[in-house]
Amino acid sequence: LTDEDGHGRDLVVGWMRELDLDVGIDVVGNIIGTWNCASGAPVMTGSHIDTVRTGGRFDGNYGVLAGLEVIQTLKEAGITPTRPLAVGIFTNEEGARFAPDMLGSLVYVGGMSVEEALDVIAIDGARFADELEKIGYNGPNPCPGPSPHAFVELHIEQGPVLESIGFRLGSVTGVQGISWQELTIVGQSNHAGTTPMSMRRDPAFVAARITVFLRDLAMRYGPPQVCTVGKVDLVPNLVNVVASKVTMTVDVRNTDEAVLRRAELEFAEFLSVVAQEEDVTISTRTLARFEPVTFDERVVDIVSDVCQSFEVPAHRLPSGAGHDAQMFARVCPTAMIFVPSIKGISHNPAELTDDADLSLGADVLLHTMLRLASTDFTIESNT
Numbered sequence: 001l002t003d004e005d006g007h008g009r010d011l012v013v014g015w016m017r018e019l020d021l022d023v024g025i026d027v028v029g030n031i032i033g034t035w036n037c038a039s040g041a042p043v044m045t046g047s048h049i050d051t052v053r054t055g056g057r058f059d060g061n062y063g064v065l066a067g068l069e070v071i072q073t074l075k076e077a078g079i080t081p082t083r084p085l086a087v088g089i090f091t092n093e094e095g096a097r098f099a100p101d102m103l104g105s106l107v108y109v110g111g112m113s114v115e116e117a118l119d120v121i122a123i124d125g126a127r128f129a130d131e132l133e134k135i136g137y138n139g140p141n142p143c144p145g146p147s148p149h150a151f152v153e154l155h156i157e158q159g160p161v162l163e164s165i166g167f168r169l170g171s172v173t174g175v176q177g178i179s180w181q182e183l184t185i186v187g188q189s190n191h192a193g194t195t196p197m198s199m200r201r202d203p204a205f206v207a208a209r210i211t212v213f214l215r216d217l218a219m220r221y222g223p224p225q226v227c228t229v230g231k232v233d234l235v236p237n238l239v240n241v242v243a244s245k246v247t248m249t250v251d252v253r254n255t256d257e258a259v260l261r262r263a264e265l266e267f268a269e270f271l272s273v274v275a276q277e278e279d280v281t282i283s284t285r286t287l288a289r290f291e292p293v294t295f296d297e298r299v300v301d302i303v304s305d306v307c308q309s310f311e312v313p314a315h316r317l318p319s320g321a322g323h324d325a326q327m328f329a330r331v332c333p334t335a336m337i338f339v340p341s342i343k344g345i346s347h348n349p350a351e352l353t354d355d356a357d358l359s360l361g362a363d364v365l366l367h368t369m370l371r372l373a374s375t376d377f378t379i380e381s382n383t
């Protein structure tokens with residue numbers, strides 16, 4: 001919801017209008033461009049165009065632009081799908097400024113109230129509703145929005161798995177659970193030269209112990225457990241002053257909800273022990289908490305089939321990153337398509353995917369959307 005986000009939205013909405021899409025904007029700024037070529041609920045694709053401050057070009061943008069490419073290609077080829085096709089741009093997927101992440105798609109599917117979303121305060125103190133209004137994307141369409149017939153998101157993998165095993169396509173089976181917390185550690189600010197070590201109540205040291213604990217926990221649990229301390233703010237942040245306060249974030253993820261809960265519990269116990277040992281207070285606030293998501297097997301199978309039809313087999317894998325598709329999995333048959341990230345690098349300007357893989361991914365998206373349009377998901381398979 002920065003000015004840059006506003007300019008990016010204007011640009012892509014312009015491209016949606018050039019394709020004669022029906023462009024709708026909802027109350028939290030989600031943009032849905034629909035090709036109303038048939039009746040019924042649309043097959044929806046989409047992703048996000050917001051980015052972390054040090055992000056690359058492909059994360060999110062690729063899925064949105066490939067969706068527009070699909071519609072343009074079908075129109076040029078004179079092919080009319082049996083259902084409308086829609087491309088969504090979901091607000092605040094990254095969550096780097098406003099928590100939780102995937103906020104737009106979460107509100108779209110009714111997982112968070114509009115009122116609560118509009119009142120979210122950014123890390124820079126700005127209010128979500130004010131920033132949305134400032135860029136002119138406080139639209140009229142209500143949330144929750146209408147459920148699509150099916151949803152499929154095309155995204156770069158953002159990890160090293162596909163490249164390391166030599167696959168050009170991934171059929172995503174689900175998304176791991178995410179637990180985000182903000183910790184505030186309060187100790188005693190004091191002189192760095194005169195305060196004996198034994199008398200310190202040093203939140204910077206506690207932050208370091210927490211960071212080491214989380215690393216050890218992840219190593220003890222083994223893959224797919226991951227833990228990250230991504231943000232640490234010291235007050236007053238000066239060379240010769242023992243800090244008075246530290247605010248830090250903790251990101252813990254696992255594909256297994258029971259293991260994720262165990263990790264959270266163990267971490268909470270550690271916090272109370274370290275607070276006592278170091279004579280500091282530690283308060284915690286949940287920024288985001290999403291359980292692991294399993295995608296619809298029928299859609300995962302369609303993605304795999306389409307990849308096979310290109311004679312490029314897809315590797316089935318869970319996603320390590322959160323994605324808007326995981327929200328849509330609550331309301332309609334959903335899955336994702338991955339293309340490899342070179343060296344697994346993402347959330348970094350060096351993020352890169354081969355042109356040939358980007359193009360292949362868009363082809364798979366096109367054929368997956370056509371297959372989804374002609375699939376009747378009300379008929380349950382006999383399993």
Ligand SMILES: [Zn+2]
Pocket residue numbers: 048059060093155
């Ligand atoms: Zn993304």
